[in-house]
Amino acid sequence: MDQKDALRMEGITKQFPGVLANDNITFDLRAGEVHGLLGENGAGKSTLMNILYGLHRADSGKIYVQGEKVEITSPRIAVDHGIGMVHQHFMLVDNLTALENVILGIPPRHPPLLQLDSDRARFKKLAEEYQIEIDPSTPAWQLPVGDKQWLEILKQLFREAKILVLDEPTAVLAPSQVLQLFKRVRQLVAEGCAVIFISHKLDEVLEVTDRITVLRDGRLIGTIATEEATGPKLAQMMVGRAVSSDRMPRQPSKTKKKVLEIKGLYCNDDRGIPAVRDLNLIVHAGEILGVAGVDGNGQRELAECIAGMRKPEKGVILINNGLITGVIRDQSVLGYIPEDKNKTGLIDGFTVEENLVMKTFDTPNFTRKGILQWNAIREAANDLVEEYDIKTPDSTIAIHNLSGGNQQRVVIARELNGEPALLLTSQPTRGLDLGAVESVHKILLKERNRGAAVIFISTELPEVMAVSDRIIVLFKGEIMGDLDGDTADVNLIGELMLGHRDALKAAGGAS
Amino acid sequence: MIKRELVKPRMDSLWQTTLKDIVFTSARPVYAIVLAFVVSAIMIVASKVNPITAYVALFQGAFGSLAGLANTCVRATPLLFGGLGIAYGFKAGLLNIGAEGQMYAGGAAATVVALTPLPVPAVLHVTLAVSAGFAGGLIWGFIPGYLRAYRGVSEIVVTLMLNYVGIYFINWLVEEPHPLAELNTTFPQSPIIEKSAQLPILIKGTSMHAGIILGVVLGLILYLLLRYTPSGFKTRMIGQNPEAARYAGVRVEKQILFAMLISAGFGGLAGASEVLGLKLRLFDFFAGGVGYEAIAVALLANGNPLGVIFSAFFFGALKAGANKMQIVSGIESSMALIVLALAVLFVIAIGFGERRLRSKRKKDKDSTERGIRAYGD
16 A cells, blocks of 8 residues: 555445445545545445544444554544544534633543643644634634634644544535635645545535545445546536436426515525525426525525525515415415425324324314314325325324335325425435335426426436426525526536536526 | 235224223333332332231222222322323423422412402302412413423423422411411411312312312313314424424414413412312412422323323322321331332333334334345345
8 A cells, every 4th residue: 555645444334224335435545635525415425434433333344544554443543543523513512612622532641630721822822823813712602603613623633633534614614714714724734634525515625625536325436636527527426327317208388377486585594694595486387496406505495485484584485476474384385395304294203194184183174163083084194095105004103113215105195185386395305215216206297287386406416307397506595597497408507506607608598 | 025004994983092092001100100019119128027018008098998098089189280280291392390389379379269258159169269270370380381482491490490489479478467378376377268169078077179070070181182182283293393393384382382381270270279178278388399299190191191190099099008008017108209209210211111122123124124125126
């Protein structure tokens, strides 16, 4: 092996029950480089890094640090080998000071007392070197997000980490902070650190890395030098096929009835950061609108606004000319398949039948004179179980006994049963196997043909292209382009997903 | 090849469903109680007493005579009301540990009405007094309910702290020269309440009053409310998954407040029944920790209102029989508390074990399913 390698992971294989998370992956990291690790959700990036950090044990494979074979059985051993990890979600204790957070977990040199003064001096020296202005005595909760991130990195520097893993480090940062982060990452590398940069944002990886390794479905697809990489090439490596869209055949829709209208919508995400900006959109009956975009560009917030679960900062949303002011309970108006079915779409401790009537239990069908009609509920539930082929021995068993695919069917059955005018689906195929994905696509098309307006939000570009009549691309909460599904070009969409709106003009673009 | 099982429509009557509920949900507490008696027996043996002797005495004290039986019921009554309220809170995901304070609030409100001579029939007077008790608890519950629902403040802390406020507010009320105090007595207490506002005695010569009947009836109503009304459905939704409840269009905040009010109202009833049925006047520290014991009663019943009826009786019997046990065998009557505490711990432990077993089975099942599918591809 090469002496220049800071780290080499060789033939790493990890099997989880039912999933081969890492399949014979070999990955090397040179001293003084930023190495991008790219892949979709579930491609195996996190598993590989968790193995490196001692959170998981590999079933087979070897790890070399600075040319030396090591056994990493716990995070502590990883730290001893100079491996530092900055998690996507900060691991800071809010009410400890910046300094206390940094020394947390480091055994004091002269126990039992802490040597805060000398630690403080070292903190200040390091901070000066990297031009970070964090007062060591500020409580962590008072720090802005960008500083918190830098504090995490400082934590690793304090431990003299030589190999730094940054897991989705830009997820929480504003654009100006991202630039600053990149500058500091460069500085780190210049000082002799090696950095692994995990992301699924192509443009950032292209900007900051020296080499890029792409994983897909737990397998290594390849490692290329960043100079030779382009956005479309990486996208193709990530999703596997030269993204061809086998479009599902369809009749052109006859009506042009406006179902959903959004005017000047602004809304924030859970942290209060603007997530959707000045969004205007019309969706007609009998069309499937695909919403493409890299995860975290406002898709979730847009969906929640339409469903009435999130309050817009500004703007109006109309369904069938009715203003949306709260959660829509009328099943003939909106069917909503939420992104996270187990957290939002289903109640784990409830039975199949209770989950099926979660939105309709107090309608006259199921409640008479203030009393729930369990027999009517059971009959209706059994009908749905049969119609949607939900595999369960009985509709009175708890929903958590069902497999993931069948749980998804329960959500679909409930949301489609009222024949909604607008069907809003957010990542409805996430986590499903191929057969199940295909059946979801068929259902969407069937609903379209029935005359519903369908919104299909997905990060899976091939799926969006296969299913949609029209495609919009979201980037940082704004619509980058509004394209016709039949003629949309994958490269153009790829550019738009990166926020390159100019690409539209270059392509002589639609609307 | 997995054969798809046919879905047979299965229709149960109200009574069948209720019966099934009782059978399925009572298994765990019954095991827990048996285990609690076994472990307590070890402690009794360690005190060089035959546990059989002690337990027989305990049983005789609770059920061996009419007086014992009446005593069991009397002691079960406030536990039943309080336990029902707490259990209803559980169902909504609320941990109301303020039954003690709600008892004082309800007791005081009931006393005010019961002290007032009203020109109405006794039935109406006592009904008004009981309702006042419910209202008193409800007002006490509005504070933590509102803070939890609309301000996100932990109801655990607020209900607990309000207990002290309730206890000492009532101390103040019954001390001369404050509003409810009886004049010229040595004890801080209110005058005896009007005869027409007293809960009727059911068995002559004992102190068994009608509160127990009201409690059992309300327990059944609460069960039916949870299972058979849209409001109960919503309550269970917010208890299980508030995010999903919001998604389904439930106004979660309103429902949380409602659940807390009902829960606290029952705490108020516990206090009212003690004043109107047993103590016949308000005095300081009259609840004596029953509000806390009611938490154990609700836990033992796993939050099921029907279960609360049984567990309240069980605990009432333990308390009633403990004296006789002490006289006959010399085992301290506090042994009853140990048995109850152990039973609650075992209920929790068994529940934990069941969940682990369940998730393990699910995992095995899921991986087998995936394995089959992968093989089939």
